Amino acid sequence: MTISFFIIAAITIVGTAAAMSLKNLVHCVLSLTLGLVGLALLFLLLGAQFVGFTQILVYVGAVAILAVFAIMMTRSAEPMTNLPPASFRLSGVLIAATVFAVLAWAISSATRSLPSQSSQPEVSVNQIGVALMHQFVLPLEVIGVLLTAALVGAAILAMDETGASR
Amino acid sequence: MNWIVRNLWLVPVLPVLAAGISALAKRKSRVLAASLAIGSMSLSFLLSVWAFAHVLALRNSGQPSLQVFNFRWFQFGNEWLSLGWMLDPLTAVMLVMVTFVGLLIFIYSVGYMEHDDNFMRFFCFLALFAGAMLGVIISNNLLLLFMCWEIVGLTSYLLIGFWFSNPKAAAAGKKAFIVTRIGDVLFFLGIVWLYAQSGTLLFYDNGAGFLEHSAISHLLTQTTTTGICVATGIALLIFCGAVGKSGQFPLHVWLPDAMEGPTPVSALIHAATMVAAGVFLVARVYPLMSAHTGLADVITTSTALQAVTWVGSFTALFGAVIAVAQYDIKRILAYSTVSQLGYMMMGLGVGGVSVGMFHLITHAFFKSLLFLGAGSVIHGCSGEQDIRKMGGLGKLMPVTFVTYAIGMLALCGFPLFFSGFWSKDEILHAAHTWNISQAPFYMGAFAALLTAFYMSRQVFYVFAGTSRLAEEHHDHAHAADTSSHHGSGSPHESPAVMTVPLMILSAFALLLGFLGTPAWPWFQSFLEDAPVSVNFGAFLTGGMLPVMLSSSVIVLLGLTLGWWFFGRKPIESADAPDNFGKLSPSIFTALGNALYFDAIYGATFVKLTTLLSRISDWLDRWVWNGAVQTVTYTVLGFAHLDNFLDTNVVNSGFDEGCDTVSRSGKLLSMLQAGRIQGYLKIVAGALVVFTIFLLWKAKI
Amino acid sequence: MSPLSGYLLLSALLFSIGLAGALTRRNAILVLIGIELMLNAANLNFIAFWRYGPNPAALTGVMFTIFSISVAAAEAAVGLSIILAVYRHSKSINLDAMNSMKG
């Protein structure tokens, strides 16, 4: 377990925790992007460079920005006025903590049977491209259709009602 | 089969016809009623005399004196029930006696009842009674006899209760009918049993009748499961009928109460004819009664006849004993009749038909004479019946006194001249020669003594001494006898229409005895169908003389005793105690109340019947009805139970079910509260549960 | 503790942080971000198992992650446009207000 893993992990955790708990939404999104970058680094650490860079492209580049747009358009940038009641927030955190505890317990009890392949598998984008075109061609097509549908749906949904109606 | 036998049915039918016409007649005329009754009675009397003459002629010409005429009544199954009538010496004698005495009494009662407003109804019932009585006499079929027997019972009920507004008379009538009905029911069972055994109820049917030898011998051979010979059983049952009708010992209680009826009724029915019907019945079925399995020649009386003798002798004694202590003039005569009937039964038992019947005939005359005499006494004393309130009538009513004295002497059996002596002597003689036991003879003799005693007591009370007829007596109007109110206060002689019958009857009371004296026993031979011859030696033979002497001594002793107690110094005031009674007051009062038999019967049988009736009524109301009620209530109970179950269990159960469903529905809908995070939490919860479950599963 | 269990623990932690965020915040956008985060945790898992799995050459893990990322992106786009439509309609993106689907 390398020291770098611990540093990146810490960064990701701090970023995500801050994203979830800050009052100002913009700050949340920014800390979220930090977390996501941490994640990408983890992918790289694990040897999946292509995935790491996709992560940065998609999440950091697009999703975060999209979130900021959404925040701006819904005028929820001003600081949060009233927080939800303590009991509500507490129950949420509590349930999340139980979920984490159960998962951790599951992971720790299952370590014996987990495979421990320590060698770094070499994977190149070429292999990924070939796999996409051969083995995973159907999912690729489906993803294409899905993305276009999402694109059209998002556009219609976000379109200004009044324009369409005139 | 000459005219009279074929038309003998006219004798009973004429009076019945007269009764019918007077009942239906619209106009209430006394003359019509009286003339109809007396006319029909005299016609019957003439026919009876003709029949008597016919029988005499037959006897003289040696032909069988029994003639029968049967006819078919109705058919059931393949056999016909046939009825009929017969003419034989017994019938002839009874016919003449009944019609003659009846005629005299009819004439007498015209005078006696002249002031009574129900005059017509009285004569209608009297005529009906005479018809029924004559029917009993001539019938040749036990069933026809029983039918007329019951109608006789009905008319006696109607006549006793003639003055129905007087509750005592109504009760007496009812009592008479019921007590005689007890005897009649047993008689009826006897008839039915006889019919079952012998197949016919005809007395004589040229060989097939049940009184004829073949049927009798058949009956003798049969014995019931309990061992009594059938002939005896039937005879005893028939005798029960006679006991009921003739007022013998157990069923005698109705006769004294029957004195509530008008005096002519008592004379006709309760002295001469009806009560004699019982004796006549025993005489009529004598062949059956006397049938016994013993050797024909030895006169060993059959058990039935022994029973008749014992009952008869006991009743004779019993009646005489009670008569001594009576105060009502008619009750004395009633008990005397009970006693005399006991004599007749004893005569039949020990001596056979002729002995019993001779006494019956003579008794009919002098007893009706006495009753009519008593009637004229009551008529004279305007309704007074208590001998203590009379006295000194001998001088005031000479004719009644003389005739009454003759009747009294005949009844006591005063030696030689009076008919009672000869007939009673026959019975005592027969009792004396009875080979079973001498007890009846002694009881008969003692009864004769008592008879002389109480009759002399009565005569001295009524006719001797000074008149105790106190003045206040006049306003004390006896409810029933208000008819005889005359202007003059003191008692007086009755009118001719009443005294003439008295004289005729007294003549007969004297002369009739000579018909059956031992010297010239014409009457007995007439009945026995035996040739008759005058022989004065008969007195000496067969112990006849000592019996005659002893009975005369007894009678004289009785009379002197009577004179000693009552003739010497008759009581002065009405409420003075009876001279004889003073000797032993307690016994005297007991006898006065007829040894409390009425009270005994009342306490036992009457109470038992009312108790049983109350039980059966209770049984009806509670037990059977109770069963039905319980059934209905159980059914109703089930109905309510079912209703309860239905409403509470089934119905509410279903409602509960619906409520729970709707409540749980409401509960579940709370989950869809619209808060998205709520859903997410639930999903997270589910995730946690599942992972735990999976891990748990994996670990095992 | 093997490196794989470390990554797994990390992804579990990230997943529960995303869940906590989704459960506690009332702003729809932030809930969306939380969900995005949970998706990323899952991707981390894929890659970790791919890396330490028995047959890394099969590329399944990587392929799966790629597809998952593209789907997540599509989902984020549609989600945000829905939020905009809701905002335009009810002027508020407070999650409690959106309960018209209540039972």
Next chain:
Amino acid sequence: MITFPWISTLTIVPVVGAIVLLAFGSRNKVLVRWIALAFSFLALVLTLALWHQFNPLADGYQFQELHAWIPALNAEYRVGIDGLGLLMLLLTSIVVPIGMLASWQIQQRVSLYFALVLLLQACLVGTFTALNFFHWFIYWELGLIPAFFLIKLWGGPKSAKAAMQFLVYTMVGSIAMLMSFLAIYLATKTFDFTELAHLAQSGKLMPAVVSTLGWHLFTPAHTAMVIFLGVFLGFAVKVPLIPFHTWLPSAYSEAPTGTTILLTGAMSKMGLYGFLRIVLPLFGVQMQQVLTPLLWLAVATVVLSAYAALAQTDLKRIFAYSSINHLGYCMLGIFAVVKFTGGDAALTAQKFAAMNGVYLQMFNHGLTAATVFWFIAMLEKRSGGLRGLNDFGGLRKAMPVFTGLMGIALFSSLGLPGLNGFIGEFLIFKGSFPLVTWATASSAIGLLLTAVFILGVLQRVFYGPLGEKWVHLPDLTLGERLTLVPLIGLMFALGLYPQFILGVVNHTAIQMALNLRNF
């Protein structure tokens, strides 16, 4: 061969009368009554015509009519009469006019009352002439309905309860009977009385019934006995026998007197007729097996009802118990006839006597009881509804003719010779004495008790001092006397010459008794 359907017309005439009355409505009460009377007289004329044409010596049934009705069920409409049937028809056609005359003073719903009476007559005629169980049972049940309403609507204070008890009691009995007959029908597929009688005589009836029922827990004898008891219960309730009679006193005393006349005169004879027509030929063997208990029932009916009559104070209840007593004698006669005598000629002759006695007693009791209740009705009318024994006293002074005629009727019911009551009782006693000696001897007590309670009535109502409030009681009117004369005349005629009836019914009695003989 087209012969005039006498019996069907006789059944229909009262029904037509009822319809005419109902249609007529109750505008004019007097006219309604006369029309009703006219119809019942028409029925009487028809019955007399039947009586005239009836051939007393012919065997079997006469004036027969046979029409298919429900071929599937083998239920034909078959009617016919023999001596017994004719006698009962005559009785009904005499009793119904008396019943009508006795209810002359009914005021409310007059047309309905008389319509129901006529319907009841139709059912009675039907019951006495039907020869097929199917429509016999219909008449039997139908008869209950008019009787129920007659008691209920015009009865006394507690008439509803009495009517209900009457209906339910008889209904239970009839259901038991129906069950048994269904069992028989299952086995023999026929409802016809004559066929069933032949089967029973040849001894094939009961085995067939037992085999079809196939009750395993009962032996064949017990099954047959159960069937018999079902039918017996149906008729025992109707006659009635002692344990099943509690409906009778309350029904008779609560019903209007006109209806009581119908009940006691004709309806009580349905039970006896049922015994003679159905139970005797079909269940002879079973009856012989349980003869002693049956005899105990008959003796109990005779004696207990007589005792109960003594304890009553209401005139109607006294004569209700008295009719139970008289019917008890008929039951004694019937059970005596059943006794097995193995063809002994003498005893068979006794059976003929007993059977004739039962017929005569049925007719005489019907006539006498109807007349007595009619007198009670007249007494009730005069005294304004009073009929207790203690309410009257010394009426003879006020109403001599009434007392005379009622006296005759009472003495006839007492069984005085010379009147009609005696001959019937004599024949029953003569017939049953040799057959069932102990039963006959013990029921002789009944004769004595009848005398006691009837004389009790005479003494407490007619004799004794006249109560002051009855001084001005009106005696019989000419109309009443005219109607009573034929009845009293009939009593005397039958008493003196019973061959009028015996001539007609004797042959039937022989046939019935013989039919029992050969097993």
